[in-house]
Amino acid sequence: LTELAQFLATHSRGRLGLDHAEKLQQYAKGTFGISIAVDAFALELKLLLAQIEFIEDQVQAIEEAIQLALEEYRAEYPCACDRLPANCHHVIETVPGIGPVLTAAIIGEVGDIRRFSNARKLVTYAGIDATTRESGQFVGTRSHLSKRGSPYLRRALWLAAISARRFNPELRAYYEEKKAQGKHSMVATGAVARRLVHMIYSVWSQNRPFDPDYRWAPPGSND
Numbered sequence: 001l002t003e004l005a006q007f008l009a010t011h012s013r014g015r016l017g018l019d020h021a022e023k024l025q026q027y028a029k030g031t032f033g034i035s036i037a038v039d040a041f042a043l044e045l046k047l048l049l050a051q052i053e054f055i056e057d058q059v060q061a062i063e064e065a066i067q068l069a070l071e072e073y074r075a076e077y078p079c080a081c082d083r084l085p086a087n088c089h090h091v092i093e094t095v096p097g098i099g100p101v102l103t104a105a106i107i108g109e110v111g112d113i114r115r116f117s118n119a120r121k122l123v124t125y126a127g128i129d130a131t132t133r134e135s136g137q138f139v140g141t142r143s144h145l146s147k148r149g150s151p152y153l154r155r156a157l158w159l160a161a162i163s164a165r166r167f168n169p170e171l172r173a174y175y176e177e178k179k180a181q182g183k184h185s186m187v188a189t190g191a192v193a194r195r196l197v198h199m200i201y202s203v204w205s206q207n208r209p210f211d212p213d214y215r216w217a218p219p220g221s222n223d
Contacts, residue, residue, distance in 0.1 A: 001025055011049040066104045073107065091203045094210040097164030097171070097196070102156050106200065109153035119201035125149040126157055128193045145190055161193035169212075171195060 005021035034041055070089035077090075088094055093103045116122045123129050127149040147154065165175040171192050178188035203210050 011046070011053070013053070063101060066101060070100055070104055088209075091207060091209055092200050095160075095164070095196070095199050095203060096168035096210070096212075097160045097162075097166075098200075099163075102160050105152060105156035106160075109150045109156070113201065113204045116201070119198040122201050123194050123197045126153045126193075126197065127151070128154055128157060128190060128197070130190070130194075157193045157197060158189070161189050161196050164196055165189065165192050 001018075001021055004024065005018045008016040008020055008024075067089075074089045089100060090103050090107060092098055092106060093100060098106070110116075110122070110125075113122075116125065120129075125148075127147040128145050129148075130145065145154075161171075164171045165188075166172065174195060175188050175192050178191050179185065183191070199210065
């Protein structure tokens with residue numbers, strides 16, 4: 001166990017240790033043992049770990065490049081108000097669920113928010129608007145994402161919605177409301193993503209940080 005823990009710690013750069021070694025040992029009790037070509041399997045494992053380390057180094061390099069690009073973006077397009085936190089690079093990063101990587105992805109795909117006259121058009125551009133299948137006389141009864149527009153923006157918003165339904169109280173309540181109505185988790189998450197786009201559009205188009213006390217209301221609502 002000690003040797004396994006040391007091996008994991010060395011090849012994971014200290015991220016894995018005794019706890020993971022104990023779990024692996026426990027899992028191994030229910031598996032078939034390897035009695036031949038042990039050296040080959042050990043080499044394969046080391047090579048796989050080396051590939052993981054290489055990919056992690058690339059991810060880190062890309063994230064550092066994203067941070068630099070965002071800092072340059074903030075310098076060129078400063079927030080109109082003085083309430084933007086020092087650790088944020090753009091007003092949409094103040095929306096719960098959106099970090100610097102997703103911020104960069106959204107900015108890169110949207111470009112100038114003034115291209116869209118309202119949030120609904122941004123929803124359509126991302127391809128997260130609900131639609132039904134139609135063919136000839138057939139009209140479907142189930143709605144699904146249209147998946148038109150930018151797949152990269154759609155993925156970024158989907159990941160942001162998954163995070164927002166955990167950390168944004170309003171969107172978490174909205175997600176639970178949809179689930180209580182019998183909606184599938186994917187459908188409920190899609191609804192969260194659409195409402196999240198309205199939040200993004202609001203703070204971005206008005207160049208102001210997210211206000212947790214603000215409650216979004218659909219267009220035409222009396223609220």
